Amino acid sequence: MTDNRDPIIPVRFIAFVGQRSIVAARCIRSGVEELGLGTTLFAECLFWLGFGKYRHQTVRVPTIFEQMMEIGIFAIPIATVLSFAIGITLAMQGIALLKTFGAESQVVLAVALSVVREFSPLIMGILVAGRSGSALAARLATMNLSQELDALRSMSINPVRFLVTPTLIATLIMLPLLTFWSDIITLAASALYTWNQLGMSFQAYGVTTLGILNANHIMHGLGKSAIFAVLIVIIATLNGLFVSGGAEGVGRATTRAVVLSIAAIIITDMLFILLVTQS
Amino acid sequence: MNRHPPFPSGLPNSPDNKEKERIIEVENLVVQYPGNPEPTLKGIDFHVYSGEIMVIMGGSGSGKSTLLRQLIALDKPNSGSIRLFGKNIVKIPPLDLHDLRLRMGVAFQGGAMFNSMTVGENLLLPLREHLNLAETQMEIMSRMKLSFVNLDMSTLDKMPSELSGGMLKRAALARAIVMDPLLLFCDEPSAGLDPAVSAAIDDLIIKLRDALNMTIVVVTHERTSAFKIADRITILDRGEILKVGTLDELQNSKNQRVQDLLIGNAENVDVNAWL
Numbered sequence: 041m042t043d044n045r046d047p048i049i050p051v052r053f054i055a056f057v058g059q060r061s062i063v064a065a066r067c068i069r070s071g072v073e074e075l076g077l078g079t080t081l082f083a084e085c086l087f088w089l090g091f092g093k094y095r096h097q098t099v100r101v102p103t104i105f106e107q108m109m110e111i112g113i114f115a116i117p118i119a120t121v122l123s124f125a126i127g128i129t130l131a132m133q134g135i136a137l138l139k140t141f142g143a144e145s146q147v148v149l150a151v152a153l154s155v156v157r158e159f160s161p162l163i164m165g166i167l168v169a170g171r172s173g174s175a176l177a178a179r180l181a182t183m184n185l186s187q188e189l190d191a192l193r194s195m196s197i198n199p200v201r202f203l204v205t206p207t208l209i210a211t212l213i214m215l216p217l218l219t220f221w222s223d224i225i226t227l228a229a230s231a232l233y234t235w236n237q238l239g240m241s242f243q244a245y246g247v248t249t250l251g252i253l254n255a256n257h258i259m260h261g262l263g264k265s266a267i268f269a270v271l272i273v274i275i276a277t278l279n280g281l282f283v284s285g286g287a288e289g290v291g292r293a294t295t296r297a298v299v300l301s302i303a304a305i306i307i308t309d310m311l312f313i314l315l316v317t318q319s
Numbered sequence: 320m321n322r323h324p325p326f327p328s329g330l331p332n333s334p335d336n337k338e339k340e341r342i343i344e345v346e347n348l349v350v351q352y353p354g355n356p357e358p359t360l361k362g363i364d365f366h367v368y369s370g371e372i373m374v375i376m377g378g379s380g381s382g383k384s385t386l387l388r389q390l391i392a393l394d395k396p397n398s399g400s401i402r403l404f405g406k407n408i409v410k411i412p413p414l415d416l417h418d419l420r421l422r423m424g425v426a427f428q429g430g431a432m433f434n435s436m437t438v439g440e441n442l443l444l445p446l447r448e449h450l451n452l453a454e455t456q457m458e459i460m461s462r463m464k465l466s467f468v469n470l471d472m473s474t475l476d477k478m479p480s481e482l483s484g485g486m487l488k489r490a491a492l493a494r495a496i497v498m499d500p501l502l503l504f505c506d507e508p509s510a511g512l513d514p515a516v517s518a519a520i521d522d523l524i525i526k527l528r529d530a531l532n533m534t535i536v537v538v539t540h541e542r543t544s545a546f547k548i549a550d551r552i553t554i555l556d557r558g559e560i561l562k563v564g565t566l567d568e569l570q571n572s573k574n575q576r577v578q579d580l581l582i583g584n585a586e587n588v589d590v591n592a593w594l
Contacts, residue, residue: 096417096449182434191431194391195445195498196420202448 078274081200085208088201097198103206111172111207112214116221119167123222126159127151127229134230135237144238148248151230156253160222161261162309165268168215169301173276176207177297180280181290189281204277211269219265223258264312271304341402342502342534343367343390348399350385359385361558363399367551372528372535374545376580377555384506386555387538391425391504392416403502421449423502424495428510430487432479438465438490439475442497449498464493467530468523485516492523496531503527505537509544521547542581554580 092098134147180203183189189199231245279297283289344366351358360382367373377383388394389401392408400407403419411419432441442461450457462472468489474482482490488508495503508524509517521544527533539545545552546566554561554569554577562569562577569577 095413179435186429186434187427187431188433190388190393191425191427191433193393194420194423194425195448196417197445197448 074278077278081274081277082270084200085205088205092201097201099201099205104209107207107210108214111168111210112218115167115171115218119164119218119222120225122163122167123225124229126163127226128233130154131230131233147234148245149252152227152249152252153257155226156223156257156261160219160226161265161268164215164218164222165265165305166302168211169272169305170298173272173301174294174298176276177280178290178294180277181283181293184281184283185286208273211273212266215269216262216265219261264309267308268305271308272301275301275304339368341366342369342404344402346400348389348401349397350389351397359558363560365553365560365563367534367536369534370532371550372524372537372548373551373553374549375536375538375553375555376540376545378540381555382558383538383555387504387506390536421498422500424498424500425504426491426495426508428507430479430491432487432491434479437475438477438479442494445498461497464497468493485512488520496527501534503533503535505535507539508537509541517544524548
C-alpha cells in the first residue's frame with residue numbers, strides 16, 4: 041500500500057513560516073528605524089530651537105504664531121462641538137448606569153475625572169491628528185515631490201527648522217490649550233444635562249467638580265496632550281518627508297500619518313495610565 | 320545655427336582659461352545608490368571656469384540629475400571631491416556650507432516655487448531669511464530681479480499655480496538670482512516649453528551670464544538649447560564623462576559615440592533617452 045500523504049506539505053509549511061518571519065522581521069526593523077528617525081527628528085527640532093541662531097537658522101516667532109492660529113484657534117469651533125457632544129453623552133451614560141445603584145449624583149465625579157484625565161486629551165489629540173497632522177504630512181509630501189524641500193535646502197533654509205520646528209512648538213502650546221478648553225466645554229455640557237435630568241444647579245455642579253479635581257488631575261491630562269502633540273508632529277513629518285510615488289504617495293502618506301498618530305496616541309495613553317497607576 | 324559666441328578663446332586648455340579661476344572642480348566623483356549593482360556616477364572629473372556657461376548633457380539614466388544634486392550639495396558622494404570656490408563641499412562644516420549656498424542659486428526643473436506663497440513672497444523668502452534689510456529694500460531687490468527676467472510686476476501677487484510654464488521658469492530664475500549669486504545652476508530650464516518660449520529662456524540665461532557675470536551650470540537634454548547657450552559642454556553617458564569641450568571641439572571629436580549623441584543618430588543612439 042502506497043503512502044498518499046504529500047511529502048511537500050511540511051516543506052511548504054516551513055517555507056510559509058520562514059517567509060512570514062522575514063516579513064515580520066522587516067516590519068520590526070522598519071519600526072525600529074522609524075522610532076530612531078523620529079527621535080532624531082525631535083532632537084533636531086530642539087537643536088534648531090535652542091541653537092538655530094548660532095547657525096543662521098533662527099526659528100521665526102511669527103511662523104509659530106501662524107501655526108498656532110492654524111492648529112489651535114481655527115480648531116476651536118469643531119473642538120467645541122465635539123466636547124459638547126461628549127459631555128452630553130458621558131452624562132447620559134453616567135446617569136443611566138449609576139441609576140441602577142441609585143447613585144446618579146455621583147455622575148459629577150465620574151464625568152469630572154474621566155473628562156479631565158482621559159477624554160479631553162484623547163479626543164483633542166485625535167482631532168488634531170486628523171486635522172493638523174494630516175495637513176502637515178500632505179504639505180511636506182507635496183513639497184518633497186515638487187522639489188520645494190530641495191529648493192529650501194539649496195537656499196540654505198533647513199526644512200526641519202523652517203517647517204517642522206514651528207509646527208512642533210505651536211502644537212505643543214495649542215494642544216494642551218485645546219484640551220483645557222475641551223475640559224471646560226465638556227464639563228459645562230455635562231452640567232447642562234445633569235441640571236436637566238437631576239435638577240442639580242450649575243453652581244452645585246461646579247462646586248462639586250472643583251472639589252473633586254485637583255491640579256494633578258488637570259496636569260495629568262495636559263501632560264498627556266503635550267506628549268500627543270510631539271507624537272502627531274513627528275509621525276506626520278516622517279510620513280511626509282519619506283514619501284514616494286506621486287499623488288498616490290501623498291494620499292498614502294497622509295492616511296498613514298493619521299492612522300499611526302491615532303494608534304500612537306491610544307497606545308501612549310494606555311502606557312501613561314499604566315505608568316501612573318503603577319507608581 | 321544661431322549659436323551664441325563661445326566663451327572667450329573657447330578652448331579649455333588655452334592660456335586664457337588656464338588663468339581663469341576654476342569655480343567648480345570635480346575629482347573622481349563616485350555615487351552609488353543603495354541597492355544598485357552599479358554606480359550611477361563612475362569617477363567624474365571636470366571643472367567649470369568663472370563666468371562661463373557649462374552645459375551638462377546626457378540622456379535619461381546618464382546621471383546628470385545625480386550630478387546636479389551633488390554639485391548643489393543636496394547629496395553626498397561615496398567618494399571623490401567637489402570644490403566650489405575652492406572649498407570641498409563633501410567635507411564642509413555646516414556654517415561654511417551655509418555661506419557657500421548664499422553664493423549660489425538653483426532653478427529647479429519644475430520651478431519648485433512654494434505653492435502656498437505668492438510669487439512675491441517666494442522671491443522675498445531667501446532675502447527675509449538671510450538678510451537683515453528693511454522690507455522696502457527687499458521688495459525693491461525682488462522687483463528688480465523680476466523685471467530682469469522680463470516678468471510683469473503684477474506677477475508678484477500671483478500664486479505659482481496661476482503662471483504659465485514659461486512664466487514659472489522665469490519666476491524660478493528670478494528667485495534663484497534674488498540673492499545675487501556668483502554661481503547659478505539650472506535644471507532643464509527649457510524642458511517642456513514651446514520653441515519660442517524655450518529660446519527666450521535661453522536668451523535669458525545668456526543675459527544672466529553677460530550682465531551679471533555669473534558662472535552658470537545648465538543640466539539639459541535639449542540639444543538646440545545646449546548648443547545655443549553653452550560655452551563648453553560636458554557629455555555624460557551611463558555615469559561617465561564622454562567628452563568635455565566647446566561645441567567645435569565636440570563636433571571635431573573622433574569619438575563615434577560623441578558624434579552619435581550630438582547628431583542624435585537614431586541608428587546608434589537611443590533617441591528616446593534624449594526626449
